[in-house]
Amino acid sequence: MEPEIVWYAQSAFRIEVDGLRIYLDPYHLPPGQPPADVLMISHDHGDHLSGEDIAQIRNADTVVFASPPAAKKLAPPVTTLAPGQSARHGGLTVRAVPAYNVNKFRSPGVPFHPREGQHVGFVFEIGGLRFYFAGDTDVIPEMAEIGPVDYAFLPVSxxxxxxxEEAAEAVRQIRPRVVIPMHYGSIVGSVEDAHRLARLVPEGVEVRILTPISR
Ligand SMILES: [Zn+2]
Structure with a gap:
């Protein structure tokens, strides 16, 4: 079974798999998107936690998983997942994994996404498939524990x-079947970054460059 995956912009996706509709970090959604069964929010930056986009697709039945800083900015009920914590919803299991910078700094010594900020990525399994949504991160040692996965959503900008180039190293560690490059085309980065990744991954890994339906 193959999931249906829609890319909106940045790190915003809709995945339809095994009868469940999952949104990841919804951002720049066009009007008229269908409601979310499950919503995952990696962190609280504006290109990942967008109140108006969440309002469009969240309803009373939506199950929300969010990192601690994101959960603080969302209306309850929210299942807060710190790095290493996991949860289950029907046939879906979700585990939050660390996401942080090691060499991208806002100012000397101050990373954009500090490790202690408890931003996360998500590893989730449903319908016999395993997904890794990296959130905003560099290549970090914890990635060695994540794979193999069927689908990896990796930033490349x-x-x-x-x-x-760093995402290619992540691919070697995570061993995905399919890589979906993300986090380009809106704020920084371009499709050329995705094409560079495609040229760098080991043979046998499919890099699927999606067309965003918004910006
Ligand atoms: Zn971001």
Whole structure:
């Protein structure tokens, strides 16, 4: 079974899999998007936690998983997942994994996404498939524990997150079947970053460059 995956912009996706509709960091959604069964929010920066986009697709039945800083800015009920914590919803299991910078700094010594900020990525399993949504991160040692996965959503733009070259190193550690480059085309980075990643991954890994339906 293959999931249906829609890319909106930045790190915003809709995944339809095994009868469940999952949104990841919704941002720049066009009007008229269908409601979320599950919503995952990696961290509280404006290109990942967007109140108006969440309001469009969240309803009373939406199950929300969020990192601690994101959960603080969301209306309850929210299941807060700090790095290492996991939860279950029907046939879906979700584990929050660390996401932080090691070499991208806002000012000397101050990373954009500090490790102690408890931003997360999500590893989730449903319908016999395993997904890794990296959030905003560099290549970090914890990635060695994540794979293999069927689908990995990896940032490639550099500046605030991994570059394409660093994402290729992440791919070697995570061993995904399919990589979906993200976090380019809106604020920094371009599709050329995604193409660079495609040229750098080991043979046998599919890099699926999606067309965003918004900006
Ligand atoms: Zn971001």
């Amino acid at each position: 550099g500046t605030y997150v991994m570059t394409a």
